Amino acid sequence: MRIRKFLALLLALTAVSAVALAEFDLSKTIAVVSREEGSGTRGAFIELTGVQTKNDEGKDVDNTYIEADFVNGTSLVITTVAQNDYAIGYASLSAVLHNDSVKMVRVNGVDATTEHILDGSYAIARPFNVVTKGELTDKLAIDFMTFVMSREGQEVVASDGLVPVANEETPSYTPAGLSGVLVVGGSTSVAPVMELLGEAYAQLNPDVEVDVQSTGSTAGVTGALDGTYMIGMASRSLKNSEVEAGALGVAIGIDGIAVITSTQNPVEDLSLEQVRQVFTGEITTWGGLSQ
Amino acid sequence: MRGLFLASACVCILAVLIISAFLFINGLPFFRAYPPVDFVLGTEWAPLRDVFGILPMIVGSFYVTFGALLLGAPIGILTAILMARFAPAPVVRAMKPAVALLAGIPSVVYGFFGVMLLVPLVREHIGGTGKSVLVASVLLAIMILPTIIQTSLAAINAVPQTYYEGSLALGATHESSVFRAIVPAARPGIISGMVLGIGRAIGETMAIIMVAGNNPRMPGDLLKGVRTLTVNVLMEMGYAADLHRESLIATGVVLFLIVMAINYLFSFFNRRRVMQ
Numbered sequence: 293m294r295i296r297k298f299l300a301l302l303l304a305l306t307a308v309s310a311v312a313l314a315e316f317d318l319s320k321t322i323a324v325v326s327r328e329e330g331s332g333t334r335g336a337f338i339e340l341t342g343v344q345t346k347n348d349e350g351k352d353v354d355n356t357y358i359e360a361d362f363v364n365g366t367s368l369v370i371t372t373v374a375q376n377d378y379a380i381g382y383a384s385l386s387a388v389l390h391n392d393s394v395k396m397v398r399v400n401g402v403d404a405t406t407e408h409i410l411d412g413s414y415a416i417a418r419p420f421n422v423v424t425k426g427e428l429t430d431k432l433a434i435d436f437m438t439f440v441m442s443r444e445g446q447e448v449v450a451s452d453g454l455v456p457v458a459n460e461e462t463p464s465y466t467p468a469g470l471s472g473v474l475v476v477g478g479s480t481s482v483a484p485v486m487e488l489l490g491e492a493y494a495q496l497n498p499d500v501e502v503d504v505q506s507t508g509s510t511a512g513v514t515g516a517l518d519g520t521y522m523i524g525m526a527s528r529s530l531k532n533s534e535v536e537a538g539a540l541g542v543a544i545g546i547d548g549i550a551v552i553t554s555t556q557n558p559v560e561d562l563s564l565e566q567v568r569q570v571f572t573g574e575i576t577t578w579g580g581l582s583q
Numbered sequence: 584m585r586g587l588f589l590a591s592a593c594v595c596i597l598a599v600l601i602i603s604a605f606l607f608i609n610g611l612p613f614f615r616a617y618p619p620v621d622f623v624l625g626t627e628w629a630p631l632r633d634v635f636g637i638l639p640m641i642v643g644s645f646y647v648t649f650g651a652l653l654l655g656a657p658i659g660i661l662t663a664i665l666m667a668r669f670a671p672a673p674v675v676r677a678m679k680p681a682v683a684l685l686a687g688i689p690s691v692v693y694g695f696f697g698v699m700l701l702v703p704l705v706r707e708h709i710g711g712t713g714k715s716v717l718v719a720s721v722l723l724a725i726m727i728l729p730t731i732i733q734t735s736l737a738a739i740n741a742v743p744q745t746y747y748e749g750s751l752a753l754g755a756t757h758e759s760s761v762f763r764a765i766v767p768a769a770r771p772g773i774i775s776g777m778v779l780g781i782g783r784a785i786g787e788t789m790a791i792i793m794v795a796g797n798n799p800r801m802p803g804d805l806l807k808g809v810r811t812l813t814v815n816v817l818m819e820m821g822y823a824a825d826l827h828r829e830s831l832i833a834t835g836v837v838l839f840l841i842v843m844a845i846n847y848l849f850s851f852f853n854r855r856r857v858m859q
Contacts, residue, residue: 323712328797328818329630330827351632359807361714362797364818375698376706376713 316377316558318579322570324360325372325381332481332527333366336418337382337549339528342568357573370394370552377556378578380570382416385409385548386453394552398561404550406455415564416551419543420454420482423516423524426538432500433522435468439493440544448492452485454545471499478505478512478525485545486525513539603839610836613829622833628799630819630827637834641841643802643809647791648784650720651727655784656777658724659731663773666732667739668761686729694790697722702794711806714796719809722790727780734779738772739765771853778849785842788813812838 327334338344338354347353361379363369366387373381374393385404388396396404399415408414428434439445442465446458476486483506490502507515509526513534516524530541551567553559559581562570569575614622617635625636662682666675697718706713742765750760766773788811796808797818810818816831816838823831 321712329628329799330819330821330823335631354629354631358798358800360798361712361808362799362810362818364792364821375703379712 316556316578319577320378321576322578323376323379324357324571324573325369325379326356326360326362326571327369327382328362328364329354331364332479333382333384333549336481336527336547337416338571340416340418340549341564341571343571355572357571359573360571373552373554375554377554380551380553380557382549382551382571384453385417385455385550388550388552389453393555395555395557397551397553397559399551399567400564401561404548406548409455409546409548414548416567417455417546417548418527419529419541420479420485420545420547421526421528421530421541421543422476422482423478423513423526423530423534424522424540424542425517425519426540428522430522431468432470432472432474435470435497436474436493436500436502436523437542439465439496440489441542444492444496445489446545448488449485449545452488452545454485454547456545457543465496467496469499470497473501473503474523475503475505475521476523476525477507477515477521479509479527480506481509481527481547482512482525482544489544606832606836606839610829610832613826613833616826617830617833622830623837626801628815630823630830633826635826635830635833637812637815637837639799639801640810640812640815640834641837643795644785644811644813644838644841646716646802646809647719647723647795647811648781650716651723651784652777652781653724654720655724655727655731655780659728659776659780660735660773662728663732663735663739664761664766666736668757668765682729682732685725686733690726690787690790691793693722693726694793697790697794705806709806711804712796712808714794714808715804715806716795716802716809717805719791719795719811722794723784723787726787726790727783730780730783731776734776735769735773738769738776741772742768774849774853778846781845782842785811785838785845786813788817792817812841 327337334356338356343355344352345355361372363372366383369381369383370388370391370393373379380397385406388394388404398404402408402413402415404414404416409417422437422440424433428437440449441458441462443458443462444465446456446462450456474490476490483504487504490504494500494502505521509528512521512524512526513530514524515521517534517537517539524539526541527547530539551562559578562581566575566581570581575581622635622637623641624638625634626638627634627636628639666678670678701718701721702713704713705711705715705718709717746764746768747760750764751757755763791811792814795810795814797810797814798808799810799815802809812834816834819827820831
């Protein structure tokens, strides 16, 4: 992991220093950069942009352009896009916000910013949910959720690069001094921030152990319903069938996905439909976008 | 002392046995859930729909390995011949550490070199996005050069000097003595060098994942992307769960079997040559 970060940094530095002098050629092929199968970011992106469709059997079909460049990591997406003037990719907003090597494209005329994600105008954003079976009754779980939604908990959420759901009135947390083991499980995308939350909570409540299991959003909801997990995690909205079965979802933070291009790319604005067409390979040249 | 020797040998053999056992025990359950024929001969890879076909990756692995050998073997063997029989001693003294250094460069560095230099070069001057079979093959060819050179050089140097002198005595020139008498005698060693090279090429992951584009579809065009078996495992291991994860271990099993088959095949041919 450390090697990859180091490499990404090196790549980024070199890409930044190599400023292209040539005019942007609209007849060039769009170099689509995608994450690998199974990535949570890819799952959310294809769902929100319509790259994913349902087939006749009702199964989800991922129509990502097969000639895309597949890379396995957020930082690799960013460096690959930074290096190629004709590339386009997507990455978690938090990773792109403070990165000048790539440019964020407006989607449907809306800038990808935390404000626009909060007011819902930026189209490609997904809630990170925690899921419980009805209202919580377990004291420890209630206290943990109080922490997660408190000012301290939301600071942890923000520190992981998510858009927190807190505002000025959010109360701060006072440790209740409980003890026990809290089992949280589900989405692999939510798990990292949940682990941070668990560590912060265990520091304030030394007798509590928070066990975070990353199994996937669906497994998280199912686990919360059947009692395997006290609290489940899902990086998507709940399905109707899950709500009917008694699942209750609460957003603990919102994750935006930015569409990124090279800083040399003159394209500033894409419609959601154009994003879909690019990532399914229906439009393959930059010139094709203007039609 | 005897115990120490025995223990050393056992550690080595145990490692092989444990790795094989681990791979097969973890990989085989997948084949109970998914038909092996569909797995090995399927051309579609869509893990989220539980469709696991790795034929594109098998073909991809062979494709880039063959490309690497096509470029690397002639260059490597000719370099070895040059170092053994043609180059003056000071040149050889300079080349030997250079080749050794080439062997010692970590594969991420090769990958970095590929993605920063070769990929943009191909993108700007030949076409495509640059992440391609071509770049992967060129990069692998460079990576297997030291293996081929060192093994071939050792094999050529091991040929008795009398072969060369005998050839000269019959009136042959220096060149034809080298190419007609010495090199054929060193053939088994040169072939093992190529097998080792194939082994390195087919197992290489880190450098390839950075330059190959990693498209899970049948490879074809030299300028388009390709995904190899090793890349398939590394790329998706981080997020894979359940059957998807098992399918990646099963991919490892297939790779393991392929490498074993190649090694066996070459040692079989080698043995027959030696016996003739």
